[in-house]
Amino acid sequence: MDLSLSEKHQALADEVAQFLARHGARAPKPHAGHQPPDERMLDWHALLVEHGYSSRTVPRAYGGFGAAPDVLEGAIIAEGFARAGVWQGFTNQGVRMVAPTLLEVGTEAQKRDYVRPTILGRMLWCQGYSEPGAGSDLASVQTRAVRDGDDYVINGQKIWTSFAHYAHMIYVLCRTEPDRPKHAGLSYLVLSMKTPGIEVRPLPNMTGRREFNEVFFTDVRVPAGQMVMGPGDGWKVAQVNLKHERMKLGDPDKIVQRLHRLVTLMRTPQADGRVAMQQPELRARLLQLQAEAAALRAHHLRLLTEQAQDIDSGVKRLIVKLAGTGLLWRLSALAIDAFGEPGLRYAPHVDASDDDQVTVWNFDHMHDLGMLIGGGTSHIQKNIIAERGLGLPPEPRAASALPATTSGDHHRIRS
Amino acid sequence: MRAVAQRGFDMALWRELQALGVPALRVPEAHGGLGLGLLDAAVAAEALGSGSVPAPFAGVAVMAPAWVKGAASATQQAEWLPRMASGEMRVAIALDALECAAARAPSMSAHALTGQVSGVLDAAGATHCLVLLGDGRTALVAADGRGVSVQAQANIDGTRSVADISIDAAPAVPLDTAADPWALAHRVRDAGRIALAADAIGAAQHMLDSAVAWAGERVQFGRVIGSFQGLKHTLAEAVTLLEPCRALLWQAAHAHDQNADDAPLLACHLKAHVGDVTREVARMTTEAHGGMGFTDLLGLHHWFKRCAFDRQFLGTPAQCRDEAASLQGWISPLPVAVRPTGATA
Ligand SMILES: Cc1cc2nc3c(=O)[nH]c(=O)nc-3n(C[C@H](O)[C@H](O)[C@H](O)COP(=O)(O)OP(=O)(O)OC[C@H]3O[C@@H](n4cnc5c(N)ncnc54)[C@H](O)[C@@H]3O)c2cc1C
Numbered sequence: 001m002d003l004s005l006s007e008k009h010q011a012l013a014d015e016v017a018q019f020l021a022r023h024g025a026r027a028p029k030p031h032a033g034h035q036p037p038d039e040r041m042l043d044w045h046a047l048l049v050e051h052g053y054s055s056r057t058v059p060r061a062y063g064g065f066g067a068a069p070d071v072l073e074g075a076i077i078a079e080g081f082a083r084a085g086v087w088q089g090f091t092n093q094g095v096r097m098v099a100p101t102l103l104e105v106g107t108e109a110q111k112r113d114y115v116r117p118t119i120l121g122r123m124l125w126c127q128g129y130s131e132p133g134a135g136s137d138l139a140s141v142q143t144r145a146v147r148d149g150d151d152y153v154i155n156g157q158k159i160w161t162s163f164a165h166y167a168h169m170i171y172v173l174c175r176t177e178p179d180r181p182k183h184a185g186l187s188y189l190v191l192s193m194k195t196p197g198i199e200v201r202p203l204p205n206m207t208g209r210r211e212f213n214e215v216f217f218t219d220v221r222v223p224a225g226q227m228v229m230g231p232g233d234g235w236k237v238a239q240v241n242l243k244h245e246r247m248k249l250g251d252p253d254k255i256v257q258r259l260h261r262l263v264t265l266m267r268t269p270q271a272d273g274r275v276a277m278q279q280p281e282l283r284a285r286l287l288q289l290q291a292e293a294a295a296l297r298a299h300h301l302r303l304l305t306e307q308a309q310d311i312d313s314g315v316k317r318l319i320v321k322l323a324g325t326g327l328l329w330r331l332s333a334l335a336i337d338a339f340g341e342p343g344l345r346y347a348p349h350v351d352a353s354d355d356d357q358v359t360v361w362n363f364d365h366m367h368d369l370g371m372l373i374g375g376g377t378s379h380i381q382k383n384i385i386a387e388r389g390l391g392l393p394p395e396p397r398a399a400s401a402l403p404a405t406t407s408g409d410h411h412r413i414r415s
Numbered sequence: 416m417r418a419v420a421q422r423g424f425d426m427a428l429w430r431e432l433q434a435l436g437v438p439a440l441r442v443p444e445a446h447g448g449l450g451l452g453l454l455d456a457a458v459a460a461e462a463l464g465s466g467s468v469p470a471p472f473a474g475v476a477v478m479a480p481a482w483v484k485g486a487a488s489a490t491q492q493a494e495w496l497p498r499m500a501s502g503e504m505r506v507a508i509a510l511d512a513l514e515c516a517a518a519r520a521p522s523m524s525a526h527a528l529t530g531q532v533s534g535v536l537d538a539a540g541a542t543h544c545l546v547l548l549g550d551g552r553t554a555l556v557a558a559d560g561r562g563v564s565v566q567a568q569a570n571i572d573g574t575r576s577v578a579d580i581s582i583d584a585a586p587a588v589p590l591d592t593a594a595d596p597w598a599l600a601h602r603v604r605d606a607g608r609i610a611l612a613a614d615a616i617g618a619a620q621h622m623l624d625s626a627v628a629w630a631g632e633r634v635q636f637g638r639v640i641g642s643f644q645g646l647k648h649t650l651a652e653a654v655t656l657l658e659p660c661r662a663l664l665w666q667a668a669h670a671h672d673q674n675a676d677d678a679p680l681l682a683c684h685l686k687a688h689v690g691d692v693t694r695e696v697a698r699m700t701t702e703a704h705g706g707m708g709f710t711d712l713l714g715l716h717h718w719f720k721r722c723a724f725d726r727q728f729l730g731t732p733a734q735c736r737d738e739a740a741s742l743q744g745w746i747s748p749l750p751v752a753v754r755p756t757g758a759t760a
């Protein structure tokens with residue numbers, strides 16, 4: 001983990017500062033994700049990709065900036081944007097999870113067709129994993145895909161599918177080999193949401209905004225070439241994707257941005273004249289969280305370093321989601337406390353950019369709770385950390401729940 | 416360890432550390448040392464904490480060389496540093512003038528030092544003591560010299576020593592080449608904070624490793640206790656708390672050596688955060704051992720106490736957070752008790 005700023009890095013920091021000085025003012029404020037991105041957001045994001053401030057290491061052949069992996073570069077760019085309070089473009093599932101997954105295990109055709117529009121934010125994705133009967137126990141999904149000529153035909157139901165109401169594409173974990181043991185019978189298909197036979201029904205969530213949905217599949221036909229890896233490899237692909245999801249959900253850049261917002265809030269006099277920073281209890285909490293954020297950021301750099309050296313980070317990688325989402329939740333909780341009694345306000349508008357500060361923090365706080373659940377709950381994260389990271393024995397399970405083989409990676413849930 | 420912990424200093428153990436080059440780590444090569452960075456010293460500190468090694472380190476091997484390098488003349492350095500590197504000269508650290516009003520701090524006239532200092536680190540086995548004076552200068556005094564009396568303070572840990580020293584017109588040598596002696600004193604303390612945090616991380620990691628091993632062996636209700644989710648989750652939380660501390664440690668140690676702008680802030684954050692995390696991890700892992708964690712039979716409590724010492728000494732979490740707030744301009748500068756009057760900015 002080399003932390004000194006070389007000339008090259010100093011030059012990048014200067015370049016970012018110049019970019020922000022020149023263009024920062026026209027950066028749009030992103031909306032919360034319940035609506036599809038608009039043209040201003042897409043244009044801004046395209047500018048970031050062009051300069052290498054998003055998808056920096058994606059090869060040029062697939063529309064990225066083609067930079068060699070460099071631990072510090074990403075951190076320098078993120079810090080510059082966070083300090084300036086400028087939006088650093090989409091961090092959606094497509095950009096952060098699907099593109100890296102396809103680059104890792106996709107076919108040449110899949111990379112060529114999907115990576116470029118995905119990293120530009122023009123192709124939006126949703127995740128068809130959870131089902132009414134399969135949440136934490138993800139490998140028990142029942143949605144079926146049956147081979148018919150050159151196609152697969154999908155029937156079944158997904159639930160809690162975020163952004164399915166405007167996504168262009170979905171990646172679906174479904175059962176193709178019902179005779180094989182639980183984990184070995186799954187496959188991974190990517191398909192357009194326009195494919196006939198898909199029906200999306202909204203599910204309200206606690207924020208009052210429309211974010212997730214039910215998705216029904218009735219005789220949905222997909223060419224076999226839309227499968228990522230082979231039949232029965234679905235769990236493997238899901239693992240790759242979940243690895244990126246865990247990193248996305250524990251993202252230190254997001255934590256640093258939050259922290260900057262929180263510090264500003266706590267230094268600003270509120271309506272009643274109080275300044276949160278002058279209240280010892282609130283200040284002490286902020287300082288605790290600030291140190292924790294610094295530790296997670298340093299930890300992230302350590303992981304990136306190990307990744308660049310092909311070192312298996314083991315338990316160090318597994319803790320990221322639990323640590324990051326827990327910290328985000330406590331940051332937004334502190335913001336609400338810093339408002340005092342007015343912190344009870346919640347009045348979301350249709351367009352999130354019209355929301356007042358308290359509403360935004362209350363939205364974030366509820367959203368953070370969702371993130372403690374989504375992507376594998378905190379309980380499940382702890383199971384994974386303890387069993388795969390620390391090597392503790394699995395819980396005994398009911399005989400009927402046991403897969404036919406219980407080897408290594410296969411005994412776990414959403415992991 | 417038990418025996419040494421009661422005596423405070425063990426020459427045979429010290430000779431072994433000497434052979435490994437531990438006292439030479441932070442002494443420049445030109446003076447017979449290894450010339451390594453604080454990051455290297457932090458790695459050593461973590462190993463010492465992990466073994467709960469009853470020997471001086473943070474004061475003698477980290478703070479003292481830094482202080483001498485920053486404040487002693489070339490002649491003094493040439494005289495002392497080689498002897499510090501060899502482990503023959505062991506220098507205890509009396510920085511408490513940073514914490515008390517100038518009038519109560521030790522003072523010096525005509526090479527005679529007078530005053531009371533408390534919280535002197537690595538006093539057991541020390542041959543000398545570096546003392547911060549009320550005017551910001553530094554004096555070196557022989558630990559067994561005329562007019563010096565050392566009273567060991569009982570402390571929770573016992574594997575490291577802290578003492579009160581009364582000094583009455585003792586012969587002493589001034590060190591006065593530092594351009595900004597108060598800044599140097601703070602820097603020396605930062606280095607000590609980083610070393611103690613590293614030590615605590617090593618100690619807590621040892622406890623966690625021990626708890627994981629125990630949880631994989633001990634059987635209750637016909638099952639290995641590590642298969643109970645309550646315990647499993649506790650240990651998962653412990654590793655999630657502890658592991659990122661290590662990266663923060665490396666960053667703080669590195670920043671310290673690079674004289675980075677945020678080095679003092681990182682040292683404060685590190686000391687505070689590691690203090691809280693290791694207390695929590697020490698609790699969780701002791702509980703995981705059941706009665707075996709509480710008893711003296713296994714001796715796990717030595718590591719618990721190691722963490723406790725590292726947390727309290729050279730700035731508690733609350734104190735470090737106040738400093739962190741003040742360094743960022745969130746509260747007005749701290750009162751005289753922390754930044755003595757006459758401090759050059
Ligand atoms: C905001 C949000 C967005 C989401 N977006 C998507 C999406 O886009 N696509 C998608 O596929 N899914 C999505 N999900 C679904 C999410 O992945 C699941 O909700 C999650 O995995 C938990 O599954 P479940 O809801 O069935 O809860 P359950 O699995 O029924 O869990 C209920 C409780 O039981 C606990 N529990 C279960 N098993 C264990 C165990 N072995 N040990 C200890 N405790 C256990 C859980 O921790 C939880 O506390 C989203 C969820 C949320 C909240």
